[in-house]
Amino acid sequence: MTTQPKTIEQVKRSRLDPEPIPRRDFLGLAALWSAASTLLFATVGMLRLPKAAVLPSPSKKFRVVLPESLALHQPFIPPGRSVGLFKAETGVYAVSIVCTHLGCIVKSSASGFDCPCHGSRFSQDGSVLRGPAPKALPRLAVNRMCDHEFIVDEGEIIEASEAMA
Numbered sequence: 001m002t003t004q005p006k007t008i009e010q011v012k013r014s015r016l017d018p019e020p021i022p023r024r025d026f027l028g029l030a031a032l033w034s035a036a037s038t039l040l041f042a043t044v045g046m047l048r049l050p051k052a053a054v055l056p057s058p059s060k061k062f063r064v065v066l067p068e069s070l071a072l073h074q075p076f077i078p079p080g081r082s083v084g085l086f087k088a089e090t091g092v093y094a095v096s097i098v099c100t101h102l103g104c105i106v107k108s109s110a111s112g113f114d115c116p117c118h119g120s121r122f123s124q125d126g127s128v129l130r131g132p133a134p135k136a137l138p139r140l141a142v143n144r145m146c147d148h149e150f151i152v153d154e155g156e157i158i159e160a161s162e163a164m165a
């Protein structure tokens with residue numbers, strides 16, 4: 001089968017009135033443009049998102065100066081920390097004040113600590129007086145620097161027997 005050469009009239013007409021794009025090709029192009037524009041908008045949107053403001057976590061070790069007037073077995077809670085420090089006859093010890101039930105910060109009370117969340121009570125040495133807390137408040141590492149100055153490590157839990165500084 002041979003194709004007949006187009007006449008000049010046919011060529012002129014095809015330039016002025018191009019053949020329509022087949023429906024399938026048109027839909028394919030539309031889908032491609034839609035996907036490309038979605039990707040472009042998503043990329044621009046992600047670039048405009050604010051950067052995460054990740055603050056460095058404060059060190060678990062900190063220095064604390066106990067007030068000279070602190071009475072025996074009276075808690076001293078350094079501001080911004082979850083630690084209670086106590087003077088005892090044989091030295092100073094530190095107790096975490098994070099409740100061992102679900103992690104609320106316990107409040108100092110006459111008998112030791114009370115948890116405001118579910119009512120657990122702890123003695124001054126951290127022992128459980130009333131549940132639902134399953135275990136005692138942990139003792140934390142504390143080292144004496146000089147008379148009233150101590151270094152406490154909130155990240156280091158130690159046995160009660162070795163807890164005095």
Ligand code: FES
Pocket residue numbers: 099100101102103104115116117118119120131132133
């Ligand atoms: S968190 Fe303290 S009693 Fe539940």
